[in-house]
Each structure stands twice: as C-alpha cells, then as structure tokens.
Amino acid sequence: MIKILLTPPFLSAFLVLLIALPSKTTAQSDRYESRKYKDGIVSKEFWYGNNGKLDSLKSYYKNGKLKESFYFNDNGRPNGACTQHDLQGELMVTWTFEHGKLRNRVDHFQRTNIKNQERMERTYAKLDSLNKATDYNPKKYRLIYWRAQMRATLGNDYLALRDFNTFRRFMTSERGQRVPAKTKANVYDRLAVLYGQEELENYALHYRHKALKETPDDNRLKYNMAYYLYKIKSYHLAIRxxxxxxxxxxxxxxxxxxxxxxxxxxxxxxxxxxxLNQALEREESIYKHNSGRAERDLRTIKGLVQHKLGDTKEGIETLEEALEINPNNSFANRNMGEIYFDRGNDKKACRYFTKASTLGYTQIHDREDLAYFIEKTCNQEAPEPLPSYASLPYIFPNPAINFVEIANWAPQKFQYVIYDYQYKLLEQGKTEDGIVKVSMLSRGVYLLKIAAQGESHTLRLIIE
Known part of the structure; x- marks a missing residue:
C-alpha cells in the first residue's frame, strides 16, 4: 500500500440528515440502536440523547475495526471533531463541525496502490476545487450530487450517503421533475453501493432494480446488478x-x-x-474506471485458477504479483494458502491462512472456508468437508414473469414463502410439482424461502 500525505483542504457545511433503514439485524433501546453485518459484527451504532435526537454514531468495517465517528449537538447536527479510519485502524480523515457547519477537514493520508493512485489524486483535486469555488457550501443540487460522487470514490461513505439521499429527495419532489432519467438511475445505483457495503442486501438490490427501471437499456447498470449478485453469491442470476x-x-x-x-x-x-485472460487484455481500462481497492482482483483469481489447472509455478508467481500490489490482500493470502495446502505444505499454508484471517478475510468476503483450512493445516484436525457453490439451489428462470422452479433441489413437494425486499410477507403455499407461480407479483426484488425434509433455503427472486 502507498500512503499519500495530503495538504488539508476545507469542505463546505450542510445539515446531517440520518437515514436509518430498518433491517432484521437491528437491536434497539430508548437511547441506543445498532445495525449488524450478516455474521453478527456491528456495522453501525447510534446513540440518542434524552430529547430523542441523535447524539453520536460509529460505523465499522467488516473486519470489526472502527471506520467513522460522528458527533452531534442537541439539535442533531454534527458538532466537534469527527473522524474516519482505514481498514487497519489508522486515522485517515478528521472533520471539524460547528453546529452543523463543516469548518475544517484534515486528510492525514490516503491509502492507495500503484493501480488507483492517479484516480484518487485526481478526485481529491476535483473535490478541493469544488469546495473552494462554492466557499465550501454548495447550494445547487447539481453540485451536491457531484460532491456525493467524489466522496463515495474517496470512501467517505457516511457523508456520501447523506449527499445522495439529499439529492434523491430533491429528484423525487415536484422541483426535481426535470432531473434526467440517467441521473436518477445513477443516484439509485450509488445508493445501492452504499447500502450494499453495510450488507443491507435487499435494499441494495431494491435500488439497483430502481436504477434499471429508470434506464432499462443501460448495460453499465446491468453489469452493476450482476456484480452485486456475484458478491452475494447469487451466481446464476448474475450470469443472466x-x-x-x-x-x-x-x-x-x-x-x-x-x-x-x-x-x-x-x-x-x-x-x-x-x-480472466480476456479481462487482462484490457486491464488498464479496469483500473481507470475502478477504485482499485478490490481484493479479489484479476491476479488474485487467476493465480489460484492457474494452479487448479496444473500450472502451480505460474499460479504462485501471479499471486505474488497480487501481493506486491497489495500486501494486505486477504483473498490473495487465502489463495496462496490453498495452493500450499494442495501441495501438502501445511506449515506454509497455515502461515498464509493465518494472515488472511488476521486481515479479516472471513468478515470482508462473507466466506466460511478459512476456518476449515486453518483447522486442517494449523490444528491438524479433520472438519466436515466444505459444501460446493456449484451444488447450491437456485431459481430458474430468474428474472421471472409467471412461474419459477428450483435447480439443485430434489424435492418436488415443498412449502414456500415469498417476501418483499422489506421482509413483508406476500404469499405462502405448497407446491406438489416443484413449480411456484409468481404472476401475481409486480416488478421488483423478492425473497423466496423454500423448505422440505428439514432443509430450507432463502433465494433471491427478481420479477420483470
């Protein structure tokens, strides 16, 4: 990783409007509320004063480390020093608010790598220029929209979310009727990214679907939907x-x-x-349009694939390139560990698996395989074999119109329940022939839960 020390720019002021969506993982009391990732690690915490106003909030990375801290006055406006840390716990940014007004921003450093450094530096320069041109307080919604884009690129997620939601409320109001469909779609797409980072998966899919409804022929948005479906392991729907x-x-x-x-x-x-080879032919374009922070980059995947196809030496060399780009890449460490595991070198495999665990691989990528490998190589135990992704049930056709069936699911007689993206119960029943009718559902994102013979699965369904 490269640390770039930055000259402190100054940003504009605006009100904090907290958007706290409900989720199944929310625990509440009179003065405290928390939101959690799927594995139970806290993603956000909210504290409230006696007057019911927000007093402070903290957000966390998926590895459990503190990300952002914001504090508020009695009116629920940001006040005092607010901070953001990086994935390893180092202080990155300090914002100083005065009763809702942002008076100062200090960027202690920006973590980049050799692939995204130019783009990140360019984004910093553009944000600094916008702030100075507007006296750090843009009034026009168009400028708030562009600031949201830049904040999202820099990883200032909470502030970006507030800006995008401010613009979303504007574009759905009477005054915002002239906002182009393409801009609306981009706002929904960006909101989907931010909610997806909190693992509010149903909300993320909901906004991605809204983006596609605005511009149904936009292949960029189709790809974004596919990529997110891949991230949450809805592989066959992603391929579609x-x-x-x-x-x-x-x-x-x-x-x-x-x-x-x-x-x-x-x-x-x-x-x-x-x-992967086709993608590597145009690798430069990927980093031009991507933050470069993705751990499962082309080399991280290719190194393991080369090994699985018999080119172990080349696979190791490819993964070494990935680790040169980002030594803290937990997925590359995990894949290197699997290569040495396959070769019977448990000692070396254990070292890579342990480092991947320390870097938060399980939490970052929502995968349970690392515990299995550590048990095998570090503890010399014999845990249960890992299930294959290829054997998991999935819906077809999906997206659907009239009916669906379930692949990789033997029972033809099973019970089912259909929920909307907010977990509201819509339909339930039992099928005798493996077919579930969905023609009564309107366009949108749904959850289909199936159960038979003591086994159940919850699958994502999209209606077009």
Missing part, C-alpha cells in the same frame, strides 16, 4: 445479467473479470481462465 451485457459488449472487461470469479467459485476453471 452479464449475458445481456455481453450481447452488446462482447469484450466488456468488467464482465469478463466477474465471470472469471464466478466460474472459479463454481469449479469451472478453464472457463474462468478464459474470461
């Missing part, structure tokens, strides 16, 4: 959207990257390598 993208853009590098990752997880390594 990527296929649409590649019909128009056969060499789309991001689609090839994602397909390479999907087919690696599904154990189809030859397909994976083909897509």
């Amino acid at each position: 959207y990527i296929d649409e993208v590649k019909m128009k853009w056969p060499k789309h590098n991001f689609s090839n990257w994602t397909l390479g990752a999907i087919y690696s997880d599904l154990g189809e390594y030859e397909k994976s390598l083909d897509f």
Whole structure:
C-alpha cells in the first residue's frame, strides 16, 4: 500500500440528515440502536440523547475495526471533531463541525496502490476545487450530487450517503421533475453501493432494480446488478445479467473479470481462465474506471485458477504479483494458502491462512472456508468437508414473469414463502410439482424461502 500525505483542504457545511433503514439485524433501546453485518459484527451504532435526537454514531468495517465517528449537538447536527479510519485502524480523515457547519477537514493520508493512485489524486483535486469555488457550501443540487460522487470514490461513505439521499429527495419532489432519467438511475445505483457495503442486501438490490427501471437499456447498470449478485453469491442470476451485457459488449472487461470469479467459485476453471485472460487484455481500462481497492482482483483469481489447472509455478508467481500490489490482500493470502495446502505444505499454508484471517478475510468476503483450512493445516484436525457453490439451489428462470422452479433441489413437494425486499410477507403455499407461480407479483426484488425434509433455503427472486 502507498500512503499519500495530503495538504488539508476545507469542505463546505450542510445539515446531517440520518437515514436509518430498518433491517432484521437491528437491536434497539430508548437511547441506543445498532445495525449488524450478516455474521453478527456491528456495522453501525447510534446513540440518542434524552430529547430523542441523535447524539453520536460509529460505523465499522467488516473486519470489526472502527471506520467513522460522528458527533452531534442537541439539535442533531454534527458538532466537534469527527473522524474516519482505514481498514487497519489508522486515522485517515478528521472533520471539524460547528453546529452543523463543516469548518475544517484534515486528510492525514490516503491509502492507495500503484493501480488507483492517479484516480484518487485526481478526485481529491476535483473535490478541493469544488469546495473552494462554492466557499465550501454548495447550494445547487447539481453540485451536491457531484460532491456525493467524489466522496463515495474517496470512501467517505457516511457523508456520501447523506449527499445522495439529499439529492434523491430533491429528484423525487415536484422541483426535481426535470432531473434526467440517467441521473436518477445513477443516484439509485450509488445508493445501492452504499447500502450494499453495510450488507443491507435487499435494499441494495431494491435500488439497483430502481436504477434499471429508470434506464432499462443501460448495460453499465446491468453489469452493476450482476456484480452485486456475484458478491452475494447469487451466481446464476448474475450470469443472466452479464449475458445481456455481453450481447452488446462482447469484450466488456468488467464482465469478463466477474465471470472469471464466478466460474472459479463454481469449479469451472478453464472457463474462468478464459474470461480472466480476456479481462487482462484490457486491464488498464479496469483500473481507470475502478477504485482499485478490490481484493479479489484479476491476479488474485487467476493465480489460484492457474494452479487448479496444473500450472502451480505460474499460479504462485501471479499471486505474488497480487501481493506486491497489495500486501494486505486477504483473498490473495487465502489463495496462496490453498495452493500450499494442495501441495501438502501445511506449515506454509497455515502461515498464509493465518494472515488472511488476521486481515479479516472471513468478515470482508462473507466466506466460511478459512476456518476449515486453518483447522486442517494449523490444528491438524479433520472438519466436515466444505459444501460446493456449484451444488447450491437456485431459481430458474430468474428474472421471472409467471412461474419459477428450483435447480439443485430434489424435492418436488415443498412449502414456500415469498417476501418483499422489506421482509413483508406476500404469499405462502405448497407446491406438489416443484413449480411456484409468481404472476401475481409486480416488478421488483423478492425473497423466496423454500423448505422440505428439514432443509430450507432463502433465494433471491427478481420479477420483470
């Protein structure tokens, strides 16, 4: 990682409007509220004063480390020193508020790597220019929208979320009727990213679907939907959207990257390598349009795939390149560990697996495989074999219109329940032939829970 020391710029002031969406993982009391990731680690905490106003909040990375801290006055406006830390716990940014007005911002450093350094420096310069041109207090919604974009790029998630929600409320008001559909779609897409980072998956999918409703022919948004579905391991649904993208853009590098990752997880390594090589042909374009912070980058995936196809030496060299770009890449450490595990070198494998664990691999990527490998290599135990992603049930057709069936699911007779994205119960019943009718549902994102013979699964369903 590269640390770039930055000259402190000054940002504009605006009100804090807290958007706290409900979720199944919310625990509440009179003065405290928390939101959690799927594995139970706290993602956000909120404290309230005796008057019911927000007193302070903290957000956390998926590895459990503190990310952001914000404090508020008696009127619920930000006040005092507020901070953001990086994934390793080092102080990155300090904002100083005075009763809702942002008076000062100090960037202690910005973590970048050799792939994203130019883009991040450019974003800092543009944000500094915007702040100075507006006396650090943009009034026009158009400028608030652009500030939100830049804050999101820099990883200032809480402030970016507030800006995007401010613009969202404007564009859905009478005054915002002239906002172009493309801009609306981008706002929904950005909100989906921010909620997705908190693992509010149903809200993230809801906003991605709203983005596509605004501009249904936008292949960029189709890809974004596909990528998020891949992230939450809805692989077959992700492939469905990527296929649409590649019909128009056969060499789309991001689609090839994602397909390479999907087919690696599904154990189809030859397909994976083909897509990864296609993506690497246009690697420069990927980093031009990407933050460069993704741990599961092309080399991290390709190194393991090369090994699985018999080119272990090349696989190790490729993963060493990935670790040179980002030594704290937990996924690259995990993949290197698997190579040495396969080769029977438990001592070396244990070292890589342990480092991946220390770097928060399990929390960051929502994967349970590391515990298995550590038990095998470090503790010399014999845990239960890991389930294959390729064997998991999935819905087809999906997106759907009239009915769906379940692949990789033997029972033809099973009970089912359908919820909307806010977990509101919509339909329930039992099928005798494995077919679930969905024609009564309007366009949107849903959850289909199936159960039979003591086994149950909750699957994501999209209605078009």
